[in-house]
Amino acid sequence: MEELKSTLLFDMTLDIPPGYQLPDGPLGTRVIAPIAGGTFDGPRIAGKVLPGGGDWLIIRSDGVMAVDVRVMLEPNEGGVIYASYGGRIAIPAEVMPQALNPETVENVAPSEYYFRSTPLFETANSSPHAWLNGIVAVGVGRLLSGGVSYRVYAIE
Structure with a gap:
């Protein structure tokens, strides 16, 4: 069986x-x-x-946060x-x-917590970036004051 390989996206x-x-939901x-x-x-x-995307995060009873994000990316070449x-x-x-404190979050190394995502992409078939339509990616996240950052890898 082949091992997973990745490249920086x-x-x-x-x-x-x-x-x-919305606290205390089902x-x-x-x-x-x-x-x-x-x-x-x-x-x-x-x-x-x-602007206009969103994150519909759920903080589960075990404390693990389930991420659910949708965003629109605009490449420098145009398109969406x-x-x-x-x-x-x-x-x-x-x-x-x-x-979870905006004043201290950036002092916490990403190695001290687990933050992973699995982006999927959709763009026009005529786009120079249509190759994104056929890949699976994995993101390694970091919490920031006022947001988050990810290093996203294409899985080959």
């Missing part, structure tokens, strides 16, 4: 203002946060994240790419106070 930063909470606490914009930059593709992804954030209890 891009680094992405999302600007996420404070969201809205699946846990839901946090709905708008995505105000951002950037992405990689060897084959770069551009900006358009829709990206949707799920994922998980698991922060150990001893790191949680710092990791």
